[in-house]
Amino acid sequence: MEAFSDLFGQIPMTINEGTPISLLVENICKRFGSLEVLRGISLTAYENDVITLLGASGSGKSTLLRCINLLETPDSGKVYVRGELIEMSTNRDGQAVPTNRRQVSRIRARLGMVFQQFNLWSHLTVLQNVIEAPIHVLGLQRREAIERAQELLEKVGLSDKLDYYPSHLSGGQEQRAAIARALAMEPDLILFDEPTSALDPELVGEVLKVIQNLASEGCTMLIVTHELNFARDVSSQTVFLDQGRIEEQGSPDNVLDNPQSERLKRFLSGNYRRTI
Ligand code: ADP
Numbered sequence: 038m039e040a041f042s043d044l045f046g047q048i049p050m051t052i053n054e055g056t057p058i059s060l061l062v063e064n065i066c067k068r069f070g071s072l073e074v075l076r077g078i079s080l081t082a083y084e085n086d087v088i089t090l091l092g093a094s095g096s097g098k099s100t101l102l103r104c105i106n107l108l109e110t111p112d113s114g115k116v117y118v119r120g121e122l123i124e125m126s127t128n129r130d131g132q133a134v135p136t137n138r139r140q141v142s143r144i145r146a147r148l149g150m151v152f153q154q155f156n157l158w159s160h161l162t163v164l165q166n167v168i169e170a171p172i173h174v175l176g177l178q179r180r181e182a183i184e185r186a187q188e189l190l191e192k193v194g195l196s197d198k199l200d201y202y203p204s205h206l207s208g209g210q211e212q213r214a215a216i217a218r219a220l221a222m223e224p225d226l227i228l229f230d231e232p233t234s235a236l237d238p239e240l241v242g243e244v245l246k247v248i249q250n251l252a253s254e255g256c257t258m259l260i261v262t263h264e265l266n267f268a269r270d271v272s273s274q275t276v277f278l279d280q281g282r283i284e285e286q287g288s289p290d291n292v293l294d295n296p297q298s299e300r301l302k303r304f305l306s307g308n309y310r311r312t313i
């Protein structure tokens with residue numbers, strides 16, 4: 038916590054002053070061999086913020102999310118989740134590694150993750166997918182976990198699919214189940230990596246609506262998306278990543294309607310597609 042309070046002096050004062058910070062990413066860098074994928078990324082997500090991350094394929098969006106929930110370890114830089122600095126060090130091979138496994142498990146449990154490919158457990162029903170982590174990670178009683186899961190599945194419009202296996206669901210239903218599964222952990226922050234990119238076009242809207250409802254309930258989220266109209270509606274902040282750097286960031290209206298850099302202008306002109 039000490040280091041975190043030291044950092045407050047460096048955080049620009051904004052209208053959010055006084056709002057707790059859910060996530061602070063400071064100058065993280067990540068390379069794979071000779072490929073520099075993240076080149077000094079800094080981000081602040083205040084509680085209730087919805088940050089959309091835009092960028093061409095290969096710009097480092099997934100790697101950034103993976104560095105935040107420690108599926109990858111950044112080579113340098115700092116990540117704080119609700120003020121807690123994730124401890125990292127360098128091993129004998131010169132690789133960055135998390136230092137404290139228990140901290141990693143604890144922090145990961147506080148971060149929801151929703152992937153492009155849903156990643157539901159195929160051998161479990163929808164309900165079983167949603168209650169698994171609350172029972173085994175949070176230690177909830179089975180009955181309590183089921184009650185909570187039923188509420189969440191109702192919220193994402195899947196009350197009638199509790200006993201279905203993922204293979205019997207549409208992609209949109211699978212993704213809504215995956216969102217319910219993430220919510221069941223009552224995370225401080227949910228990371229979405231292109232949640233609608235694997236869906237048939239007619240199923241995109243139902244998933245975006247669910248995410249939009251979460252935004253209006255004040256859920257803090259970091260969302261990689263190519264759905265620009267959705268980004269405009271839902272974001273408090275939009276970030277455009279280009280070749281591992283933040284090229285532009287700001288209010289969605291500014292970033293989407295008033296792009297400054299040639300790269301962002303080019304990206305936007307190639308990406309306006311659907312409306313919801
Ligand atoms: P995006 O999500 O923006 O499409 P990624 O973060 O997935 O981009 O990837 C950025 C770059 O890093 C790409 O060139 C990709 O091939 C490379 N990359 C990602 N993960 C790995 C890995 N584990 N090993 C090697 N290269 C990787």
Ligand code: MG
Binds near residue numbers: 098099100230
């Ligand atoms: Mg990606």
